[in-house]
Amino acid sequence: MASAQRGLEREWTIQAVDAEAVVHLAGVVGCPVAIASLLIGRGITGEIEARRFFYPSIDDLHDPTLMLGMGAAVARVQQAVRAGEAILIYGDYDVDGTTATVLLKTAIERIAPKDTPAKVTYHVPHRLREGYGMQTGVLGQAAAAGIRVVISVDTGIRAFAAAAEAKALGLDLIVTDHHLPDDVVGVPEALAVVNPAQEGCPYPFKSLCGAAVAFKLAHAILAAAAATDAERDVLRKKLIPSFLKMVALATIADSVPLEGENRVIAALGLRELRNPVQAGLRALMEVAKIPPDRAPTATEVGFRLGPRINAAGRMDIGSDVVELFLTRDSARAMELAQKLDRLNDERRATEARALEAIEAQLETMRGQDGVFLPECIILDDADWHRGVLGILASRVVDRTGRPALVMMHEDGQAHGSGRSIAGFHLLDALTCVHGVDGNGASAGENGVLFTRFGGHAYAVGFSLPSDRVDALRERMRSYGTSLLTGPVLMPPLECDAEVRLCDLTQEFFDWLTRCGPFGNGNPEPVFVTKDVTLGAEVRIIKERHICLEIGGDGVAGRFSALGWSRGTEWVESCRTLDLRPGSCVDIAYRLKAKTNPQFPGLELELVDLRQTRGGVGVD
Incomplete structure (x- = not known):
């Protein structure tokens, strides 16, 4: 019943897994059956694989030299350090770009002789004055200041004009980035391009954030400089774990999938962030x-x-x-x-x-049934701050369950950010509507929309003249109508396992914690418990949130189940279900540790609830 769309009930599903395989994995690993079911549902089926999942180590990181362009990049950095040439790191202004700048600057300075410090400077662009990406003017200033090598971090994969300018200025450009290259043009002309997403790169993991790609270059630089077993031991046991703190910050903040190598980076880095x-x-x-x-x-x-x-x-x-x-x-x-x-x-x-x-x-934008009418939400206002557009777009997605573009206007230009949902590739959408014929006069020469755009499936940034916003709305409406259908806008709630309240012990929670860190690609598990009984009146918190006191299946004591109004009409749902003491409901939830140290224990964070269905299994 709880839903971003009023009056609509969401289907619940649990991925089918082999019951015998679940019992076997739980037995050999020693974990609860529900945890084994969770792992198998996420493709982890063997004992060795499961233990590596529970206990990631530095040995699970891939060799950075597997990345295309790495050899040339390392050799040029070494040459610059030996010759005392000045190096500029061209960064970005977000977590990914700033931490990448720190990582690479630290690594390059570390390989320089003590009596001849490396000449490493950095440039972090101003979001409002410069915007995203490498600017030719900055490169010109760098060349005039004696810079010989420029290394981009978290940017540059579509910087064709900047790459051409660097070549004309006699600068050696090394591009490190993680964003998707242009499908048609490919990658910029540079001394080296280091990006696992580029065509022909054999690196086995393609979803690193920008700081992780910079870390791979830093790792390769440090490894090449480690001449003895003792130095290699220091690199493995001290330097790399220390660097992973920064990489973990960026990996989590940039919302790249927390699976494969990204999950290893996040887990190890979080561990190192203690004290x-x-x-x-x-x-x-x-x-x-x-x-x-x-x-x-x-x-x-x-x-x-x-x-x-x-x-x-x-x-x-x-x-x-x-x-x-x-x-x-x-x-x-x-x-x-x-x-x-x-x-x-x-x-x-x-x-x-x-x-x-x-x-x-x-x-x-709501119809009479409460459902949002546009498939893609497009909002703009001249007074909105350009620096928070991405956050606003995320909030709209949370509120509506639909992809969103949010813009502000300045000097005749609309600057925007977009966020999307599973099943709708936002960069593909912008690429398609950018060059659609028609509306030529209102959409610019040859019907193109944007003066710049880029990003990936779930997040984009773009600019266009303000008088083309109406054309953008029309094209996105036309493009999204056939793609943003019911299954995409209201996908089933994917639950990981059905459990009893009495299974939710501290030991169970400890095993659950080992399955983290959670995020995009490794979502926090959602559990289902059926036929739970309300032990008290629904408590409404700040008019939007709810707290249920629930029990059932012989559990000792009761659990608090909290519903936070992140796009869900919890109070309305409780009224629709006519919940009162003694009512029975099915709940979908995440298991949490209580945050107040004076009241330790576990509580439930509601994801959805509905009239009890009884029986075994989930729809």
Whole structure:
């Protein structure tokens, strides 16, 4: 019953798994049956594979030299360091780009002789003045300043004009990026292009974030400089684990799939973030109120650390983040961390004001049955802050269950960000509507829409003249009508296992924790329990959230089940179901540890609920 669309009930499904295989895996590994079912449902079927999943190690990382272009990139960096040539790292203003800048600068400086420090500078673009991507003007200034080598991080894979400019200026350009190359043109002309997504790259894992690609170059540089067994031992046991802290921050914050090598990076990096030595990390975790005596969770990285790091680029200048993570001065680190905290508060206030206007616009897009009419939500306002457009688009997706493009206007240009849902490739959509014939006069020469655009399946950025926004709306409506159908807009709720409340012990939760970190590609498991009984009146929290006290199947005590209104009409659902003490319902939920240390234990985070169906299994 709970749904982003009023009045619609969502189907629940559990992936079918072989019962004998589940019992066998649970027996050889020693985990609960529901955990074994979860693993098999995610393609992990053997004992060795399962143990590697539960206990990832540094040996699970792939060899960086497998990446196309890596050899040429490492050789040129080594040559530059030996010759004392100046190197510029061209970064980006988000978590991915800033941490990548820190990683690569640190690695290059480390291989330089002590008596001849490496000449490494960096440029982090200003989001509003420069926008995303490499700018030819910056390259010209770099060449005039004596720079000989430019290394891009988290950008550059479509920087054809910048690459041509670098060549004309006599600069050796090394592109490290993770974004998708142009399907037609390919990759820019550069001394080396390091991107696992490029055609012909044999690297076995294709979904790294930008900082992880930069880390691979850093790893290869450090490995090439390690001449003895002792140096290689230090690299493996100390340097690489230390670097993984930054890579984990970016991997989680950039929402790349937490599967395969990404999950290894995130798990190892989070482990290393416990009680970090680096002044900037310690200060940032302190202002984010993350205790230093334990490793942060992926949720804390995504919702506490990531937003503060991103706030610098969104509201001010991203280079503050690079300084924060490079400084060894504790006082300066705290000063910068507190600045990021203030900027994040400013970002939240800016976002809240925009969301009020967005909510009003969304209500005009509902039909009489409460269902949103447009398949793709497109919103714009001249007053919205350009730095929060991506966040706003994410909020609209959460609220509506539909892909969203959100724009602001400035000097006749509309600048926008988009976020999408499973089953609708947003970059493909923009690529298609960009060059559609028709509406030529309103859509620019040859009918093209955008002055720039890029991204991937779930997130895009773009700009276009403001007078082409109506053409964008029409083309997206036409493009999305056949693709954004019921199964995409209201997909079944994929549940991982059906369990009893009495199965939800601390031991079960400990095994569940080993299945993390959770995120895109390794979603937090959703469990189903049927025929639970309400032990008290529904408690409504702040008019939008609910708390149910539930029991059943002989469980000792009761669980609290909390429903947070992230796109779900929980209060309306409870009224529709006429819930009262003694009512029986089926619930889908995530299992959580209580956050208040004075009241330890477990609680449930509701995902959906419905009238009890009885019987065995799920639809």
